[in-house]
Amino acid sequence: MANSQRRITKELAEVTSDPPAGVTVSLANESNVHEWNIMMDGPPGTPYAGGKFKLLLVLPTDYPFKAPTLNFKTKIWHPNVTFDEKGSMCLGMLKGDVWKPSSKIMSILTAAQQLLVEPNPDDAVEASIAQKFKEDKAGFIKEAQEYTKKYAN
Amino acid sequence: MSMYANVPSQPWLSSPPTFSRRTTTTSPPLSPASPTSPTRSGRLRGLSYLRTYTQQHLLSRESNSHSSSNSRPNLGGRATSYPSPSSSNRASAPRSPLSPVIPPSPTQATPNRTTSPTAQRSTTELSPPDSIAPTSGWLPTVGGQSGVSRIGTEPQSTVADAPSALLSSNATSSGITPDLSASMARTRSETAGGATDISRNETQDDMSQSANAASNANGNATSQLPSIRFIQHQDPRAQRPSLAFSPMARILPTGKETIKVGRYSEREAQPVQPVNVPSAAPVGFKSKVVSRRHCEFWCAQGKWYIKDVKSSSGTFLNHIRLSSPNTESRPFPINDGDIVQLGIDFKGGEEMIFRCVKIRVELNKGWQNGPTSFNVASHKRLREMMANQSKAGGNGTSQDCSICLGPIQPCQSLFVAPCSHTWHYKCIRTIINGPHWPHFQCPNCRMVADLEADLDDVAMDGEWEDYKASETDEPVVPPAAVNRAERQSSTVATNGSENTESMLAAVLSANSNHTTEQPAEQADIDSEVPSDDYDAGIEETAEEFENLHIHGSAESESSTVLTSAHTTTRPVDIVRKQNSSAVSNGVGSGSISGPGRSCTPSPVAIDGMGPMTPRNDIGPFVFDGTAGRIAASTGTGHSAMNLDSAASVPQAIPESSIET
Incomplete structure (x- = not known):
């Protein structure tokens, strides 16, 4: 798996040297390049603004042939993220049949950010939140802000 | 000396019934020499075939010969003793003229032999086999055996002693003796075969030219x-x-x-x-x-x-x-x-x-990994292809391998999908050999390709044909490659040539009378010895390739004759001649200095091809036969040279690519 390690270190260097705005990346464990800690600021103009979200990116051993997984370690109230300890995120490009080895981690991070800006209620993992997002936008924003204050500080 | 030469030649010619055909064939080149040259191309093709055959079977053959170790010692003994029966004087006499030539011979011998022992041995007694031996699968057995027996059973002393004795007998060559003995210590055969060939073949002008080439080559050699x-x-x-x-x-x-x-x-x-x-x-x-x-x-x-x-x-x-x-x-x-x-x-x-x-x-294959005009050009083509592809709507990221994100560079093993996306083979291998085999989904564009699909099914519209045609217009053999090849060959040649030169000159003057006759003589000798050893299967093949064999043997043993034939019958441009002389020198010197290098790049490289691998100078994506055309244009001139090299460089397969 030397091959995957080389690619991962390459991507890590790329992301750390030129990260997307509001994102910082570090290794969860210096000896293991397969687990990345990601600190993501809530994008401004969203109910998550001002919050700092911690995510864990796990790269499989056969990366890039298998998609990585991205989990919110900080609880976030969002239609596409499970509102539990796991914080599983439903990101289209990370699905097994959509993932392409040519996709890069940089694009995953920007996609995650984009998902915070534009939730996708049609492909939600938290149906109640999605329903609220669709039917009561103001209420959704307010509630999301509250949870952001509560957990993401 | 003249007497010696004449005497042995006649009886031997007539004596061996089995090889009478061969001898006869060889003889014509000696007198008129011209007949050989016209047939070249055909023979060359045969040679290439032989060569490939050798590659496929030589090793196994060798193993066979090895297993049948019993026969070897006998052969070796026989081979060495062979000249003696006629009479010690006689045997030594014919050889002595040859011996002075020794230095050049090493060049030929060394490059020729796939197996070093075989080649060395072969030069001495079975000059035809050794020259051919590397090329043809069937000969090696004989050559290999004899070579083996020789080297294995007989210490060098025999070899060294014999030549020195021969030399002493020669009044003319006495001055040369010390040098010769050193070189000859390795193989007596080399001296006889190679030396004679070169000396006869080349006029002094050629030799001087080759010497120059050789000296130039040396300087370059150090860089590699x-x-x-x-x-x-x-x-x-x-x-x-x-x-x-x-x-x-x-x-x-x-x-x-x-x-x-x-x-x-x-x-x-x-x-x-x-x-x-x-x-x-x-x-x-x-x-x-x-x-x-x-x-x-x-x-x-x-x-x-x-x-x-x-x-x-x-x-x-x-x-x-x-x-x-x-x-x-x-x-x-x-x-x-x-x-x-x-x-x-x-x-x-x-x-x-x-x-x-x-x-x-x-x-010494390092030169294959360096940037050459060929691999740089093909890489450039590849980049252009990928650039077009990404422009056409792929993800316009880069020409990097999307798996490892590393750049795609020359001298890497690549995989190009039908959609023209390209990765390192190492990177894409897991996908290629994945559970979906033979269906391959491009990880970049998701196009699915059937890797087992019949290649003829690819639809060719006129547009694509045009594109192909335009592509092929590019010069196939870049000058740089040629230069390099020349350089290398010259490098190889350098050491031996200078020493040889003077000696050769002496030999030539001394032997000038005999030159024509002796090669024939040798050919006869060679043919006789191996004949005993052949088994039925070998003989069959031998007959099949009879022409080739003859030609090859003629080349190796009586290269002088052949070369003279070239020069006389066909007008040869100077450049070519230089090359050939350089090659021959290189070969000869190679045995002394470094056959490995000499044999590798030198002769074939002139055509822009590597020694072992057939090279397609047009690049991997064009299969319209331009390679053949190119070869045809350059090939005629070079074919003669190639033959020489072919005889001397057994392992070079490239001819096949040229010819076809």
């Missing part, structure tokens, strides 16, 4: 460091596999180092280095049958040598043991593609740790 690569060899006939190891390469930092080969030990374990960094680190094999100090490789004047350093279980060069247990062997020259075996399977070789090591050595 000698390199050696150890590749696992699996004998297809072996009962069980030999020790498995991954290829190891060494590039001598200064060219003076000795590479020690022995049992791998953790203590001396070398940190893994990139292959392209010069290093003379010891090479270790994890096998109990390998002694801690087993053998050594070194390079002198472009030629690689091997020596057993008191190994207990032996070092085998092309199946011939170099020394008895725990004794040090003399240096043996090795050639690209030789098989070196360390030790013998122990306890039946059941366990990996008890298996012998079989190595295929690759010598």
Whole structure:
């Protein structure tokens, strides 16, 4: 798996040297390049603004042939993220049949950010939140802000 | 001397019934010499065929010959004794003229031989076989056997002694003797065959030219460091596999180092280095049958040598043991593609740790990995292709491999999908060989390709044809490549040529009368000796390739005659002549200085091709036969040269690509 390690270190260097705005990346464990800690600021103009979200990116051993997984370690109230300890995120490009080895981690991070800006209620993992997002936008924003204050500080 | 030459030639010609055909064929070149040249192309093709055949079967043959070791000693004895029956005087006399020529002969001999021993031996007595031996699969058996027996059974002393004696008999050549004896020590045959060939072939002008080329070449040679690569060899006939190891390469930092080969030990374990960094680190094999100090490789004047350093279980060069247990062997020259075996399977070789090591050595191939006009051009084409592709709507990221994100560069193994996306083969392999085989989904664009699809089904519309045509217009053989080839060949040639030159000149003047006759004589001799050894199967093949064989033998033995034929019958442009002379010199000197290098790039490189691998100068994506056209344009001129080289350089296959 030397091959995957080389690619991962390459991507890590790329992301750390030129990260997307509001994102910082570090290794969860210096000896293991397969687990990345990601600190993501809530994008401004969203109910998550001002919050700092911690995510864990796990790269499989056969990366890039298998998609990585991205989990919110900080609880976030969002239609596409499970509102539990796991914080599983439903990101289209990370699905097994959509993932392409040519996709890069940089694009995953920007996609995650984009998902915070534009939730996708049609492909939600938290149906109640999605329903609220669709039917009561103001209420959704307010509630999301509250949870952001509560957990993401 | 003239008397000697005449006397032997006649009786021998008539005597061997089996080879009468051959002898007759050879003889015409001697007198008119012209007939050979016109037929060249056809013969060349045959030669190429022979060569490929050799490649496929030579190794196995050798193993066969090895197994039938009983016959060998006899052959060797026979071969050596052969001249004597006629009468010691007679035998020595015909040879003596040849002997002065010796220096050039080494060139030819060394490049020729796939197996060093064979070639050396062959030159002496069976000049035709040895020249051909490398090329043709069937001859090697004979040559190999005799060579084996010779080298294996007979120490050098015989060889060395004989030539010196011969020389002494020659009043003219006496001055040359010391040099000759040194060179001859290795092989008497070389002297006889090669020396005669060169001396006769070349006029003094040619020789001077070649000398110049050689000297020029030397300067260039230093820039290229000698390199050696150890590749696992699996004998297809072996009962069980030999020790498995991954290829190891060494590039001598200064060219003076000795590479020690022995049992791998953790203590001396070398940190893994990139292959392209010069290093003379010891090479270790994890096998109990390998002694801690087993053998050594070194390079002198472009030629690689091997020596057993008191190994207990032996070092085998092309199946011939170099020394008895725990004794040090003399240096043996090795050639690209030789098989070196360390030790013998122990306890039946059941366990990996008890298996012998079989190595295929690759010598001085560094130039193949450097940027050449060919690989740079094809890479450029590839980049353009990918650029177009990404413009067309792919993800316009880059020409990097999307798997490892590394750049795609020349000299990498690549995989190009039908959608023109390209990756390193190593990177994409998991997808190619994945569960969906033979269906391949491009990880970039998701286009699915059937990798087992019939290649003829690809629809060709007119547009694509046009594109192809325009593509092929580019010059196929870039000047740089040619230059390099010339340079290399010249480098190879340098050492031997100067010494040889003067000697040759002397020889020529002395022998000028006999030149025509002697080659025929030799051919006869050669043919006779091997005839006994042939088995029925070989004979059949021999008949099939009779023309080739004759031609080859003529080339090798009486190269003088042939060359003269070229020059006289066909107008040859000067450039070509220079090349050929350089080649021949290079070959001859190569035996002395460094056959490995000489044989590798020199002769064939002129055509823009590598020694071992047929090279498609047009690039991987054009298969419209332009290569053949190019060869045709340049080929006629070079074909003669190629033949020479073909005879001398057994392993070069490239002709086949040219011809077809």
